[in-house]
Amino acid sequence: xxxxxxxxxxxxxxxxxxxxxxxxxxxxxxxxxxxxxxxxxxxxxxxxxxxxxxxxxxxxxxxxxxxxxxxxxxxxxxxxxxxxxxxxxxxxxxxxxxxxxxxxxxxxxxxxxxxxxxxxxxxxxxxxxxxxxxxxxxxxxxxxxxxxxxxxxxxxxxxxxxxxxxxxxxxxxxxxxxxxxxxxxxxxxxxxxxxxxxxxxxxxx
Amino acid sequence: xxxxxxxxxxxxxxxxxxxxxxxxxxxxxxxxxxxxxxxxxxxxxxxxxxxxxxxxxxxxxxxxxxxxxxxxxxxxxxxxxxxxxxxxxxxxxxxxxxxxxxxxxxxxxxxxxxxxxxxxxxxxxxxxxxxxxxxxxxxxxxxxxxxxxxxxxxxxxxxxxxxxxxxxxxxxxxxxxxxxxxxxxxxxxxxxxxxxxxxxxxxxxxxxxxxxxxxxxxxxxxxxxxxxxxxxxxxxxxxxxxxxxxxxxxxxxxxxxxxxxxxxxxxxxxxxxxxxxxxxxxxxxxxxxxxxxxxxxxxxxxxxxxxxxxxxxxxxxxxxx
Numbered sequence: 001x002x003x004x005x006x007x008x009x010x011x012x013x014x015x016x017x018x019x020x021x022x023x024x025x026x027x028x029x030x031x032x033x034x035x036x037x038x039x040x041x042x043x044x045x046x047x048x049x050x051x052x053x054x055x056x057x058x059x060x061x062x063x064x065x066x067x068x069x070x071x072x073x074x075x076x077x078x079x080x081x082x083x084x085x086x087x088x089x090x091x092x093x094x095x096x097x098x099x100x101x102x103x104x105x106x107x108x109x110x111x112x113x114x115x116x117x118x119x120x121x122x123x124x125x126x127x128x129x130x131x132x133x134x135x136x137x138x139x140x141x142x143x144x145x146x147x148x149x150x151x152x153x154x155x156x157x158x159x160x161x162x163x164x165x166x167x168x169x170x171x172x173x174x175x176x177x178x179x180x181x182x183x184x185x186x187x188x189x190x191x192x193x194x195x196x197x198x199x200x201x202x203x204x205x
Numbered sequence: 206x207x208x209x210x211x212x213x214x215x216x217x218x219x220x221x222x223x224x225x226x227x228x229x230x231x232x233x234x235x236x237x238x239x240x241x242x243x244x245x246x247x248x249x250x251x252x253x254x255x256x257x258x259x260x261x262x263x264x265x266x267x268x269x270x271x272x273x274x275x276x277x278x279x280x281x282x283x284x285x286x287x288x289x290x291x292x293x294x295x296x297x298x299x300x301x302x303x304x305x306x307x308x309x310x311x312x313x314x315x316x317x318x319x320x321x322x323x324x325x326x327x328x329x330x331x332x333x334x335x336x337x338x339x340x341x342x343x344x345x346x347x348x349x350x351x352x353x354x355x356x357x358x359x360x361x362x363x364x365x366x367x368x369x370x371x372x373x374x375x376x377x378x379x380x381x382x383x384x385x386x387x388x389x390x391x392x393x394x395x396x397x398x399x400x401x402x403x404x405x406x407x408x409x410x411x412x413x414x415x416x417x418x419x420x421x422x423x424x425x426x427x428x429x430x431x432x433x434x435x436x437x438x439x440x441x442x443x444x445x446x447x448x449x450x451x452x453x454x455x456x457x458x459x460x461x462x463x464x465x466x467x468x469x470x471x472x473x474x475x476x477x478x479x480x481x482x483x484x485x486x487x488x489x490x491x492x493x494x495x496x497x498x499x500x501x502x503x504x505x506x507x508x509x510x511x512x513x514x515x516x517x518x519x520x521x522x523x524x525x526x
Contacts, residue, residue: 081387083389083390182388187388191415
């Protein structure tokens with residue numbers, strides 16, 4: 001048996017749909033409030049955790065595999081194997097601002113509000129632009145309008161939320177899709193089961 | 206920052222005693238090296254990137270010191286200087302704490318870890334490689350982990366040969382290394398598409414990098430450069446020895462183990478145990494190391510993480526009770 005950690009929320013539905021197409025079906029409704037479920041064949045156990053906790057569970061080997069967005073992986077810097085890009089929940093990590101020229105127009109230190117402090121620091125750091133990172137945990141689009149920050153680094157799916165808050169994309173940092181991640185020890189110790197899962201999903205992506 | 210009390214401390218001591226008694230039965234002499242030494246030693250021994258993970262501080266006269274981040278550097282210098290006249294091969298073992306600031310894996314990282322390790326210096330080739338693999342296997346089975354461990358072996362020259370034949374520059378080489386290390390299949394194939402040499406196919410299928418003898422056959426179908434082929438031959442010879450001793454169920458070949466390319470010069474190995482989320486040991490051949498202390502000679506060794514082993518064994522004993 002192998003344990004798969006799945007991020008609750010945005011990714012959960014598309015991840016379970018993909019697994020179902022690969023013939024891995026839960027034997028209880030997803031609406032169940034239980035946080036650990038077995039599949040019908042009892043070969044897989046699913047645990048549902050906050051997306052940011054998926055890399056933690058997998059890196060420590062509590063879960064053998066996980067399904068999680070690349071945005072979360074970039075932010076966590078966990079040491080994991082990333083054998084498959086599942087192509088689900090496709091979106092972009094962008095820098096957005098009210099003023100499209102903000103990068104050159106802002107006087108002094110640029111203030112960046114974000115949920116993704118690591119990604120933002122690495123992105124601006126790599127180009128030698130000094131920034132002050134303001135860590136938020138949600139509704140990041142509000143920050144420029146209220147004067148908390150000059151720019152934001154955030155995940156964008158359609159861009160509607162950005163537009164409604166008067167923001168435009170200044171630059172794209174990376175594309176993010178759902179990934180299959182695997183614990184390094186499980187990859188060796190449970191190689192048959194893990195590669196069976198990879199093969200089952202590989203054909204669908 | 207971990208305390209061991211009573212039964213746990215006894216278990217940890219037992220694990221250490223088992224490993225040290227196996228080392229000593231194979232004629233490995235115990236060495237005790239300084240816990241504090243000049244930082245330069247570790248930078249020469251481990252390379253700057255690894256050595257910087259050590260805890261560093263200065264002496265009254267301003268000289269930079271470090272709490273030892275590894276033991277191998279000290280043993281290599283000792284062999285090249287204090288013991289340069291002693292007949293080869295030298296066999297040494299140790300049980301000693303090492304101190305590091307954050308490593309790559311959060312699951313592996315503790316500030317303080319005790320390493321159970323051995324170094325075989327002054328003899329190269331298959332017999333020496335096989336000796337340390339058999340030692341590792343013997344310790345693990347004496348700890349009642351017979352069917353619960355897996356040792357992966359690789360020869361880093363396979364990657365180095367391919368990287369050289371694709372004429373990769375430093376940055377591209379590091380990118381290829383990272384993509385293989387994390388098995389990012391799609392990105393890896395996109396990267397390799399830029400190179401139309403047959404060599405580029407050697408690492409294109411991460412699933413084919415791990416397994417038994419079939420891995421070597423698959424690699425042969427793509428690799429043509431002499432450097433990689435020599436390495437493949439020696440890996441295959443080692444595998445034949447492993448098979449002839451009936452160890453093949455506990456060993457795997459993993460051509461994708463490219464995590465410490467700058468350190469190892471041939472064989473590299475990693476040790477995994479069911480119940481531990483990260484590797485519990487690693488090792489390999491580092492023929493370049495003693496040269497940086499003035500006497501180049503072949504050397505091979507490995508370390509086991511005493512704290513990780515104790516945790517796995519403690520947990521499985523708890524379940525039996």
